[in-house]
Amino acid sequence: MPKQKGMCIAVFAKHGASPKQAIWRSVVDLLAANAFQVLVCDSMLNSGSSRKSKPECDEANFEFANLALIKKKAKIAVIIGGDGTFLGTARELADCNIPLIGINQGRLGFLTDIRLDDINPTLIDTINGQSVSENRAYLEGQILRQGKVVENHIALNDIVISRGIVGGMVELRVEVDGTFMYDLRADGLIISTPTGSTAYALSADGPILHPSLAGLLIVPVAPHALTNRPIALPQHSTIDIHVTGGKQTGVHFDMQFNGRAKVGDQIRIKVSPHPIQLLHPERYDYFAMLRQKLHWSASPTEAPHKTRGLRDSGHAK
Structure with missing residues (x-):
């Protein structure tokens, strides 16, 4: 511009x-x-x-x-x-x-x-x-109670469903585009954009998605069944999460705005059209940024010419 x-x-x-x-x-x-x-x-x-x-x-x-x-x-x-x-x-x-x-x-x-x-x-x-x-991409998240929307918020990184302060696990039923995926008992569940894949999702052993990918991540947090693994989905997917058990289940938008879901509530998440x-x-370089922030190693002889000799961020002058 x-x-x-x-x-x-x-x-x-x-x-x-x-x-x-x-x-x-x-x-x-x-x-x-x-x-x-x-x-x-x-x-x-x-x-x-x-x-x-x-x-x-x-x-x-x-x-x-x-x-x-x-x-x-x-x-x-x-x-x-x-x-x-x-x-x-x-x-x-x-x-x-x-x-x-x-x-x-x-x-x-x-x-x-x-x-x-x-x-x-x-x-x-x-x-x-x-x-x-x-x-x-932004995420749009709705909390539905008896079919009516009671909360509607957006997130840039992730929407996280987590157990309450009283302890215990959340119990969730996850559907993608109306198709049943699995029942989950865990400390929580992260729905992440590629931007959020280097945030909480990464701490929960989720993969890093390049920002240019049109995708979503579903990442369980400390699942009871160790076979519940992270999965990447197409960006056009609609994810419905039904709260089937647990106490004081929290719904967190970018970990900054907190909502509450009751047993029987449904959380619907999809990518915003905006x-x-x-x-x-x-000189922005996504991989140079990852090297700096995540402390990846790099050999100076292997650095591309356009970033060789620059400081960590890859765009310094």
């Missing part, structure tokens, strides 16, 4: 971030210096804060804005934080088709791939079109 003079860029930071915080303010200053209009999402403010109570933030190079205004005006969103901040923001913007760029202020950063020491000039270059654009668009730096 080429730069447009005065194009509106939204900036998101972790909730409760200080208005004086150097990192997000430096990002705002960089964007403003390059003639972008900047909106900073006011969700980062503490509940007791207000825009007018922060005179040090009332500068001409940005303004605080609510989510509705950002959805209306912003052309790109820049998210500063870890993967959790990115996931939460991505869900909030799921219905408006705004491309997302992540700046890693967390630990792993599978989704936030611009490092803090690479913000200038990598961020501006990425916005100006020196980027790799990638579409990824994808998310990520903008990576021009």
Whole structure:
């Protein structure tokens, strides 16, 4: 996407971030210096804060804005934080088709791939079109009770059905496209996108799916029968999970929003028809990212020329 003079860029930071915080303010200053209009999402403010109570933030190079205004005006969103901040923001913007760029202020950063020491000039270059654009899938999850939808949410990584705090296993009946697959007794069940295959699903011995694959993962968590193994399904599949036993069964969306399912409830999961668009730096390399985050080994003599000598993320300049 080429730069447009005065194009509106939204900036998101972790909730409760200080208005004086150097990192997000430096990002705002960089964007403003390059003639972008900047909106900073006011969700980062503490509940007791207000825009007018922060005179040090009332500068001409940005303004605080609510989510509705950002959805209306912003052309790109820049998210500063870890993967959790990115996931939460991505869900909030799921219905408006705004491309997302992540700046890693967390630990792993599978989704936030611009490092803090690479913000200038990598961020501006990425916005100006020196980027790799990638579409990824959301999951839609419904909890149905007596045939009626009682909860309806989305997730970018995964939807997890898990046992409650009182202990015991969940008991589930799993169907795919109306066909019975198996009955499961386990600590939980993960339904994951390729994006989420490097998250909780990986910890439960699920495979890594390349983001370009159109697929879904079903990964049992500590199943009672060890023959219940992870399975990859086509992206168009509809997965119905019937809760047949267990107490206080939880339904977790990206492990950030928690719902409850009762015995007899049905959880229906499918891929959303509306994808998310990520903008990576021009030299983004998925396998270089995996090598860094998962500590895979690599021989310098085997590295391809375009990434040889670059730092871990594969896009540093």
